[in-house]
Amino acid sequence: MKMDRIISMGGRLQKLLADAEVEANKKVSEAQNKADEMIRTARSDAEYRRKRAQRGTGIDELIAEEEKKARKEADKITKEYADKVDDLRNISEEKMNEAQALVLGEVLPHE
Amino acid sequence: MSNTIEMEAELIQKAVNERNKLIKEAEEKAAKILAAAEAEANRIRTDNENQVLQLVGSDLRTVRDRIIGQVELKGKSDIMAARGIMLERVYDNTRTQLNFIAEGKDPNNDYNEILEKLMKEAVEQIGGDDFIISVNKRDQSYMKSEIGVLSFKLGVKLRLSNELIDVIGGIKCTSASGDKIYYNTLDGRLEHVRRIKEAEIATKLGVI
Numbered sequence A: 001m002k003m004d005r006i007i008s009m010g011g012r013l014q015k016l017l018a019d020a021e022v023e024a025n026k027k028v029s030e031a032q033n034k035a036d037e038m039i040r041t042a043r044s045d046a047e048y049r050r051k052r053a054q055r056g057t058g059i060d061e062l063i064a065e066e067e068k069k070a071r072k073e074a075d076k077i078t079k080e081y082a083d084k085v086d087d088l089r090n091i092s093e094e095k096m097n098e099a100q101a102l103v104l105g106e107v108l109p110h111e
Numbered sequence B: 001m002s003n004t005i006e007m008e009a010e011l012i013q014k015a016v017n018e019r020n021k022l023i024k025e026a027e028e029k030a031a032k033i034l035a036a037a038e039a040e041a042n043r044i045r046t047d048n049e050n051q052v053l054q055l056v057g058s059d060l061r062t063v064r065d066r067i068i069g070q071v072e073l074k075g076k077s078d079i080m081a082a083r084g085i086m087l088e089r090v091y092d093n094t095r096t097q098l099n100f101i102a103e104g105k106d107p108n109n110d111y112n113e114i115l116e117k118l119m120k121e122a123v124e125q126i127g128g129d130d131f132i133i134s135v136n137k138r139d140q141s142y143m144k145s146e147i148g149v150l151s152f153k154l155g156v157k158l159r160l161s162n163e164l165i166d167v168i169g170g171i172k173c174t175s176a177s178g179d180k181i182y183y184n185t186l187d188g189r190l191e192h193v194r195r196i197k198e199a200e201i202a203t204k205l206g207v208i
Helices: A002-055 A060-089 A093-107 B002-102 B111-126 B137-154 B186-205
Strands: B130-135 B157-164 B170-175 B181-185
Touching: A002 B002, A060 B002, A093 B002, A093 B186, B002 B111, B002 B186, B111 B130, B111 B137, B111 B170, B111 B181, B130 B137, B137 B157, B157 B170, B170 B186, B181 B186
Parallel strands: B130 B157
Antiparallel strands: B130 B170, B170 B181
8 A cells, every 4th residue: 555655656756857857848948949039030130231231221320320429529529629729829928928039039130 | 654754755855856956957058048149149230230330331431530520620720720829929929029129119129239230131141342221211310320330330331222111120231233132121030030930939839
């Protein structure tokens, strides 16, 4: 009687393991399918974009992005130049006098 | 009886552990597969992005060059303009000071001495011993009274012309034959300095 019970339970446990193996295989298989799909989609998107770029179409977004980037850079450059212009306009009196003395010294005759 | 139960419990636990291990290993393998796929998809996207950028690169460069080029050009032009304004201010101030000197108002610079030096320089440059001197209206009367003294000092014959020159100061020296003329005016000298010394002056100002 005891032996029967153990054998019966052994069968149930084997089934449990077999089911687990099926479940595990399913998880791996699903992941593999999902991975294959991800790569397939990435490849097909890439191919689509490449072909459109080759035809010169569909690049509006890229150009708009580049334009936006360039405008941002341009703003920075404009500010840098404006700062330089400010610096130039605010030359110290001392430097102005030095430059003026240099010119005057060259203009006036020497012995 | 209790031995049997213990044996059963042990079998169940082993089976459950084995099951959990199988599921856990499968989940780990699945996560690895997905992570690898994600990395591969990212690589494909990055490669594609580069390919597309190569294909449309010249268009993008044109857009960038147009926008950046415009501001660079304007910025450089603004710098040049500001630099020009500051240099002009130096020349204007110098011109004002030269006027001040020529009017005899600068105690540090004797204009009559300056005039004499300008004349000596001109006479030496032309060569010879007979010259006609022209000056501006303000210097005319001084020259009339001093031309003899100056002739003596320089050891040449100087004659004052009635022609008036429109300058801050200085002289126009002409050989008696009229074939050689030397302009030694303050205005001309200032222009000459401006032409040849601009870089040096800009450096002095710190605007180069």
